[in-house]
Each structure stands twice: as C-alpha cells, then as structure tokens.
Amino acid sequence: MFHLMYKFMDSMQRLAQDAADKLNLTPAEMAELLAKSNLPVIFVLGGPGSGKGTQCEKLVAKYGFTHLSSGDLLRAEVESGSDLGKQIKDTMEAGDLVPLETVLRLLREAMITSLETSKGFLIDGYPREVEQAVKFEEQVCPCTLVIYFELSDEVMTQRLMKRGETSGRVDDNEETIKKRLQTFHEHSQPVVCHYEQRCKTINAERSVDEIFEDVCKEVDNLKCGEQPAAE
Numbered sequence: 340m341f342h343l344m345y346k347f348m349d350s351m352q353r354l355a356q357d358a359a360d361k362l363n364l365t366p367a368e369m370a371e372l373l374a375k376s377n378l379p380v381i382f383v384l385g386g387p388g389s390g391k392g393t394q395c396e397k398l399v400a401k402y403g404f405t406h407l408s409s410g411d412l413l414r415a416e417v418e419s420g421s422d423l424g425k426q427i428k429d430t431m432e433a434g435d436l437v438p439l440e441t442v443l444r445l446l447r448e449a450m451i452t453s454l455e456t457s458k459g460f461l462i463d464g465y466p467r468e469v470e471q472a473v474k475f476e477e478q479v480c481p482c483t484l485v486i487y488f489e490l491s492d493e494v495m496t497q498r499l500m501k502r503g504e505t506s507g508r509v510d511d512n513e514e515t516i517k518k519r520l521q522t523f524h525e526h527s528q529p530v531v532c533h534y535e536q537r538c539k540t541i542n543a544e545r546s547v548d549e550i551f552e553d554v555c556k557e558v559d560n561l562k563c564g565e566q567p568a569a570e
C-alpha cells in the first residue's frame with residue numbers, strides 16, 4: 340500500500356518537475372517544441388457571448404482537443420491574487436484588452452504544459468487583435484484553422500445579460516458588455532480579414548447543435564487532410 344503511494348508521489352513529483360523544466364525553456368525553445376509537435380491549432384473567434392466556450396466544450400468531448408480560453412487563463416491569474424492578477428482584473432472589468440505579452444505568455448505556457456498528451460489545441464478568444472495573431476505565429480506556431488462565429492450585437496447582448504443573472508462575472512453587466520462589443524468591433528474583427536484564407540465563418544444565430552454540426556464539418560475537413568492556405 341505504502342509502496343504504491345510512494346510510487347504515485349514519485350511520479351507526480353517527476354511530472355511537476357518536467358512541467359517546471361519546460362517552463363524554464365526560452366520562448367524560442369518552446370516555439371520549436373510546439374512547431375515540431377505538428378498538432379492542429381484552431382483559433383476560435385467571435386464577439387462576447389458568441390458561443391466560443393459552448394462550442395469548444397462540445398469539440399473537446401468529440402475530438403479530445405485541449406481547450407485553452409484566454410479569458411479563463413486570465414481569470415485564473417486574477418483568482419491567484421497576484422499583483423499581475425489585480426491589474427488584469429481592472430482591465431477585464433473595463434472591457435479592454437489585456438496587454439499582448441501577458442496573454443501570449445499564459446497561452447504558450449499552458450500549451451507547453453499539455454503538449455505531451457494533447458491531440459490539438461482550441462485557442463478560444465485569441466487573437467483579439469491582428470498584432471496578437473502575428474506574434475503568435477512568430478513566437479509560438481502557425482495556426483491551422485480559424486473558426487469565426489458571426490451574429491448580431493443584439494443577440495450577443497441578450498445572451499450575456501441572461502448569463503449575467505447567475506455567472507458572477509465582473510464583465511457581464513450592461514455597461515461592460517457595450518464596451519466589450521466596441522473593443523471587439525474595433526480590434527478583433529480585423530483579425531477575421533487578416534485570416535481570410537484560413538477563416539471559416541459560421542452563422543452563430545442558431546441552436547447550439549446546428550452550429551456544432553457546421554463546426555464539425557470544418558474540423559473534419561482538416562482531419563481529411565485539407566491543407567490550410569497560407570495568408
């Protein structure tokens with residue numbers, strides 16, 4: 340019994356050490372590891388409340404991808420109570436974008452940590468500006484596919500106001516939702532044009548299952564070997 344317990348603790352320590360060692364790699368070394376892995380990297384884009392998280396959850400269940408939401412990574416940093424977390428909280432509360440380097444570092448580290456077991460990455464809510472896209476491809480790896488959920492501001496607002504009744508999220512209130520939509524149109528929508536060739540636009544003003552059917556078609560095309568065109 341004790342023997343098994345020590346063996347378990349030993350392997351947990353080794354795993355923790357491996358993760359720590361990987362995080363000590365330089366950004367260039369991390370990028371090399373990620374590029375070599377040749378795993379699909381799918382950017383999931385859309386305005387606030389467009390259903391990115393909902394669809395990613397279903398994709399994880401069907402394809403076993405690793406889901407990394409930039410918003411969730413930032414909220415985890417806020418929860419940690421760190422000084423960085425305090426700055427991030429103010430930015431999120433205002434509906435503005437958190438500085439690029441912060442988001443990119445959190446994403447890169449999360450990708451490296453799950454690299455060995457991953458079947459591919461769903462990057463939810465990143466890139467939110469063209470510069471984030473450029474830096475990711477320079478410093479991490481190329482993205483394979485971009486999925487963009489298209490819907491009206493009215494529907495996004497309705498969904499978020501409804502969610503705000505129970506979510507407890509500091510940004511699910513009328514004033515911040517307006518600012519999030521404005522930030523989205525100003526900074527994030529140009530990313531869709533940037534990825535014209537690799538981007539698949541999906542009508543997200545339908546039921547969750549109807550949307551998911553279209554999302555799966557795009558993912559299955561990738562699995563059938565359809566090569567994304569470079570921009």
Ligand code: AP5
Nearest residue numbers: 387388389390391392393409410431436437464498502547
């Ligand atoms: P983030 O957490 O990414 O929030 P968001 O983009 O505003 O999107 P949400 O998570 O609110 O919505 P979602 O699209 O995932 O929709 P969901 O599936 O939950 O970012 C928050 C903040 O962090 C940003 O404002 C920014 O400050 C910062 N940040 C994040 N990433 C950053 C980056 N890259 N750079 C800089 N800063 C960054 O669905 C919403 C609701 O609708 C749910 O209640 C759901 O049940 C419902 N719903 C979903 N689909 C449907 C459907 N088809 N029909 C009816 N209801 C539906």
